[in-house]
Amino acid sequence: MSTLYVPELMLLEGLARSGVGLLVDGRGLVEGVIEGVVGAGSVSAEVTIERMPGRILLPGLANAHSHGFQRLFRGRAEGRAVGGDTFWTWREQMYRAAAFVRPEDMYDVARAVYLEMVQAGITVVGEFHYLHRDQDGRAYLDGNLLSETMIRAARSVGLRICLLRSGYFRAGFERAPHAGQARFYEQPEEYLENLGALAERYRGTDGVSVGAAPHSIRAVPLEAMERIVGWAREHGDLPVHLHISEQVGENAACLAEYGQTPVALLAGRGLLDGRTTLIHGIHLSEGEFAQVAGSGATICSCPTTERNLGDGIFPAEIAARLGIPVALGTDSQAQIDPFDDARELEYHLRLRDQQRGILDGVVREGWKSRDGIGAALLQSATSRGYAALGVNGGSLRAGEAADFLTLDVEDMALLGAESEGLAEQVIFAGSRAAVREVFVQGKCVLRDGEHPKAVEIKMHYRAVQDRYQAVQARYRGAISNGGK
Numbered sequence: 001m002s003t004l005y006v007p008e009l010m011l012l013e014g015l016a017r018s019g020v021g022l023l024v025d026g027r028g029l030v031e032g033v034i035e036g037v038v039g040a041g042s043v044s045a046e047v048t049i050e051r052m053p054g055r056i057l058l059p060g061l062a063n064a065h066s067h068g069f070q071r072l073f074r075g076r077a078e079g080r081a082v083g084g085d086t087f088w089t090w091r092e093q094m095y096r097a098a099a100f101v102r103p104e105d106m107y108d109v110a111r112a113v114y115l116e117m118v119q120a121g122i123t124v125v126g127e128f129h130y131l132h133r134d135q136d137g138r139a140y141l142d143g144n145l146l147s148e149t150m151i152r153a154a155r156s157v158g159l160r161i162c163l164l165r166s167g168y169f170r171a172g173f174e175r176a177p178h179a180g181q182a183r184f185y186e187q188p189e190e191y192l193e194n195l196g197a198l199a200e201r202y203r204g205t206d207g208v209s210v211g212a213a214p215h216s217i218r219a220v221p222l223e224a225m226e227r228i229v230g231w232a233r234e235h236g237d238l239p240v241h242l243h244i245s246e247q248v249g250e251n252a253a254c255l256a257e258y259g260q261t262p263v264a265l266l267a268g269r270g271l272l273d274g275r276t277t278l279i280h281g282i283h284l285s286e287g288e289f290a291q292v293a294g295s296g297a298t299i300c301s302c303p304t305t306e307r308n309l310g311d312g313i314f315p316a317e318i319a320a321r322l323g324i325p326v327a328l329g330t331d332s333q334a335q336i337d338p339f340d341d342a343r344e345l346e347y348h349l350r351l352r353d354q355q356r357g358i359l360d361g362v363v364r365e366g367w368k369s370r371d372g373i374g375a376a377l378l379q380s381a382t383s384r385g386y387a388a389l390g391v392n393g394g395s396l397r398a399g400e401a402a403d404f405l406t407l408d409v410e411d412m413a414l415l416g417a418e419s420e421g422l423a424e425q426v427i428f429a430g431s432r433a434a435v436r437e438v439f440v441q442g443k444c445v446l447r448d449g450e451h452p453k454a455v456e457i458k459m460h461y462r463a464v465q466d467r468y469q470a471v472q473a474r475y476r477g478a479i480s481n482g483g484k
């Protein structure tokens with residue numbers, strides 16, 4: 001049985017269409033596939049027609065970079081210091097959150113953050129997962145226990161997931177192992193075994209895929225980086241994601257160890273290609289950007305997190321000019337609103353240059369977006385992310401999985417929106433609050449803004465938060481009593 005979803009307006013390849021519907025083949029019970037976009041009056045009597053008055057339908061949003069557990073300390077690492085020093089920094093908070101979560105907590109936290117993603121219109125997440133060991137730093141019986149936990153959590157809320165299993169082998173160049181990273185470390189051999197087992201387990205599974213994620217050139221020495229990339233290419237050409245040049249200090253450390261900055265180093269060894277996604281990619285030289293462009297790699301920008309962490313401004317105009325695909329990620333989960341992330345790509349440049357319309361001047365050339373900035377940024381939020389994860393979807397094309405969402409044109413953020421320039425209005429004025437329906441592989445997982453499991457998921461999340469807060473309060477007490 002097929003269904004035709006007929007919204008008031010559809011955003012197709014960045015342009016508004018009316019009087020058309022999205023035809024979805026629901027014959028496979030699990031997998032819903034797009035048959036095409038057709039005129040509302042041109043379907044056979046067997047097709048169920050679902051009218052969606054007052055809705056804008058667009059492709060599902062892809063979150064190409066997430067660390068789910070970091071949701072736990074959102075809004076709690078914003079001050080400079082507690083007790084007058086810089087101890088209470090974001091990184092230390094992250095280590096403490098990482099040390100805190102038991103597998104069952106991880107499940108509850110991940111479900112909450114994935115629920116929030118679905119409510120924001122996200123249909124697929126790239127979970128860059130680097131917690132592998134138990135709280136004492138020992139291997140679990142199943143080395144993929146926590147990766148599996150993330151996968152189960154995503155599927156339980158109806159989200160597609162690409163589990164980017166991260167390798168993390170050291171604290172950094174000439175640095176002793178860091179106690180806060182005890183749950184991250186594996187041996188390279190062990191890492192590849194676990195990654196292989198996970199990829200094998202999910203090969204051909206609906207809604208779940210696996211990728212390799214050598215954390216960064218800081219945490220993964222060059223030799224191990226080469227092994228992982230080579231392995232990923234040999235084993236089904238898995239996507240490879242890694243953090244790169246997020247901070248200036250990382251470039252300096254790489255220069256000290258290898259005599260080159262990270263992108264130049266990896267590009268020079270032939271480690272970048274069309275399956276590579278570089279997370280952040282902020283502090284690159286023009287020459288390095290050209291190397292990325294030449295390799296076909298994607299850059300995943302995480303603007304909300306990057307400004308939260310004070311990383312720097314991603315020069316999106318250079319990427320656009322050189323035709324480097326740019327995807328988006330929520331990274332630290334400081335906030336989850338892909339519309340906001342998309343417009344920040346432009347807004348940060350405006351603040352930097354005290355000028356408007358910066359990307360619009362270059363996207364028509366480099367990104368081949370003849371429909372301008374709105375359409376180009378929408379691509380970053382959708383098809384670019386899908387492609388970075390190696391997942392089929394994000395464009396509403398025939399043959400893709402039916403991942404899409406609707407926005408309420410009556411929502412105050414969008415009230416009065418018109419067809420002309422709709423993509424721009426959606427990106428620059430849209431908000432996750434306007435998301436009403438979310439369909440993943442043809443299945444409706446959010447209807448009229450409501451998720452059927454929301455109450456239960458929130459209850460479990462609150463219980464973990466209560467326990468986390470109690471542990472943190474004891475910790476702060478210990479600090480103020482003179483211990484540190």
Ligand SMILES: [Zn+2]
Binds near residue numbers: 065128243331332
């Ligand atoms: Zn990250």
